[in-house]
Amino acid sequence: MENDILLELSLIVGQNQVITDPVQQHAYLRDWRGRYKGQALAVVKPQTTDQIVKLVRLCQLNSISIIPQGGNTSLCGGATPLDQSFPSQIIVNFSLMNKILAIDIENNSITVEAGCTLSQIIKYAEKHKRYFPLSIASEGSCQIGGNIATNAGGIHVIKYGMVRDMVLGLEIVLPDGRIINQLNCLRKNNSYLDLKQIFIGSEGTLGIISKAVLKLYPVPLGYVTGLISVKNISQAIELLNILSVHFSVCAFEIIGQTMQQIYNAKFTANQIPLSDAWVILFELQTPDLDNAIELISKIGLDTQQLIINDNLTLRNKLWQIRENLPVAEKMYGVAVKHDISLPISRIEEFILLNQKNIKKSYPEAQIIIFGHLGDGNLHYNVQLAAQAETVSQENNINQIVYTDVLSLGGSISAEHGIGQLKLSWYKDSSDLNSYNLAGQIKQLLDPNNLFNPNKIF
Template sequence: MNAFEPAIAAGRIDASLMEVNAALAQIRDVVGEAGWLAAPGDIEPYLTESRGLYRGATRLVVRPASTDEVSRVVALCAAAGLKVIPQGGNTGLCGAAVPPGDSPNIVLSLSRMRRVRAIDPENFTLTVEAGCVLADIQAIAEQHDRLFPLSLGAQGSCQIGGNLSTNAGGVQVLRYGNARELTLGVEVVLPDGRVMNSLRLLRKDNTGYDLKHLFIGAEGTLGIITAATLKLYPKPVSHSTAIFALPSLDAVIELLSLARTMTADLLTAFEFIPRFGVEIAARHVEGVRDPLDAPSPWYVLLEMSTSARDASLDAVMEGVFAAALEADSVTDGVIATTEQQRQAFWKIREGVVEAQKGEGASLKYDVSVPVTSVPSFVKAAIEACRQISANVRPLAFGHVGDGNVHFNLTAPIGDDGTFIATAAAFEDAVFDLVASMNGSISAEHGIGLTKKRALACYKSAVELDVMRKIKSVLDPQMLFNPDKVLMSPESGAAKAGAAISERVRHAAA
């Protein structure tokens, strides 16, 4: 009999808690002194998400330095029933990397796993560990005269493991696709500690189920991505960037179709911005200026790029401009003639996001609909939200080339707190409309904590059932990133799904 058994028998110490404490001690031994944090001040940055909306608690922050260490740590957690919360750069916007506050867990940070395992410029591939920062991957590719096209606002701090776990998008999806399309293979530690290595350099592999896609976009609920083989592309040597003024939302889609046709699909980005977005960016972001002499209700920032050294992209852009003017799709425009001017155009687009903070409280919906449905969605969503609050200030912008609309709402001027209190009504109005158009309630930010109730309501019962079965097979103890993405089928939100689906069907009719 050991020293603790009498206390356990008397009910003064919980046996499972002892198992957890023993596992934590063994985990420390696996990763060494540099591989764990326990002091409150050290672990604080790992407990909250980037906007401060969620906060959890953890017994230990574990920072393994290799896949072998991740595997051994996870095996110890599985044996002790200790929950594991994988975390990358913690830049997500849905709370997916926040630990729970009510159960023993560890935060498993991939931040020390930053090795470049292999680069093959001639095969246009790069294999990196999950903790590599996105901007560093871009720089490594550029050093080898290649391009890794995933580009996000948080690229200086987000990590590739998190990018893959949320299937990140960004401004170049139109040309290159989401993170899913940029990945050839992954290495994953499963919830029992086994390692699945599919770091293949192949474009074609029809040997059964393509298992990497289970883990890309799963937000760490099925496995921990520890490394990935990524696609590279020829490095662009020339760009042509322009801002056009448009008379209407419908003209945005007309211009997109025209531009894709006339540029031989060389469009890299196609971003739409409302007048309100330009105004607040100029008001709150230093260096942002109105791009044209006269105001317009809508603007499009479009960019082409090519690796062909003898291409004259500006001439192609001028042809698009002329054809769009003749078709009345645009009313004015300017093509960047210097790199400084090109960066100034992009600063407007980036400033729209930053400027919202200066306008007060806001609600943000990251949704997608079929590209041709973007104008009708935006107009209907604005009308629906103004039925709830007549003075709400809608701000719809984003990557219209791939159907992704950042449909944001800014509080009315002089708001007394009613705006945020009405958030549920706004969400129902926007998501009902998205569902009626066969769209998605999450285009690129994931589900996490923020949208798991909505997912339970808007995802079909069959899809949810399949997702839960996959989770139960891979993670039967429900240890990996618990309470994220999926809700229990017995929960109130899940049961409300049928009623919401009926409401959506009426809206579609």
């Protein structure tokens, strides 16, 4: 039976695109953090939508689960297959569907296959004097199909929104093999329901994204990049609000003091040049450095705490620091990680409340914070003195953090998604009717639960 399936898979995509060798499969079976490991009958690499349709139909006939996989950079185990207790599953990996199909300069849009990497799209747009603004540290590996399936965020959400805001059209293969063709490149299209929205952020549970039409934007005329240290978050928010009136703010990132210390200890060659309770890294899309300096000096902040420039070398150095924060944090050891969002007006309240609650149970705990303050999104990591204790206390720490997040109107997943990591928390944090409606949509589209099972639901 297994051999018959493997033969049929080979007939659809070609023998070389069906990986069964355990050594070659290794990287596809684990997640980026090394937290999850699964197994699969095969890793299969289609090259066309037609091949995806055939794969899906074959899997339906034989009750085989499909794990859609892009660049496998999910931070919540979303693209990792399940373990040996789920024997009938294949990984469908899109790395060979990596063609840019068209660019429409006047319409400012680009049509791509799902397996194009994010950096491939950014560079292609640049070559045509256009700008694609999605910016995440995994851009060299993650694929646009994965970005859309997770509704990725990143550092430019404050100006350009999440991926959802950058998608004009999609082609989707449903679990029964039907193709939904919404590959239009229109900015306005009010013909009843905008069905593609259901698939954006659906984490491979409702269909396979095979192609996409994306918005392109004008290349910014210049950047002013700044680093400023502040005593509290209210000061940072005040700065953000003033800057936003006068400039196009495209990034507003925060680095907490413990994170500053951890980073500086690991990356001695490119230290964070300021220090205080909080350091803010911000970027304005403007060629007018003098105007930016003048405005900030009028706010009355101590300018010794400010580094600001339009110099490319400095810009690269500062953004390198930001990119290496998750790396430094990972090197520092195991932490219970949270990707949370709150109304920006309640961030400070949350941090004070939650620090108090965490310290009540774990007086020695370190809370390591960085993230996208401009979007109300914190990467909020709790680490106990001993690794074994951090691991054993994960559920309790989650309970303390998520209870406070939810009590202040926040979300347990700002941008990384639910995957396997937050499965039980998705239910507990959802309004029951919303949770049930999402389940009904899943049941309607995938009644046999073959698309990325045991993720989200």
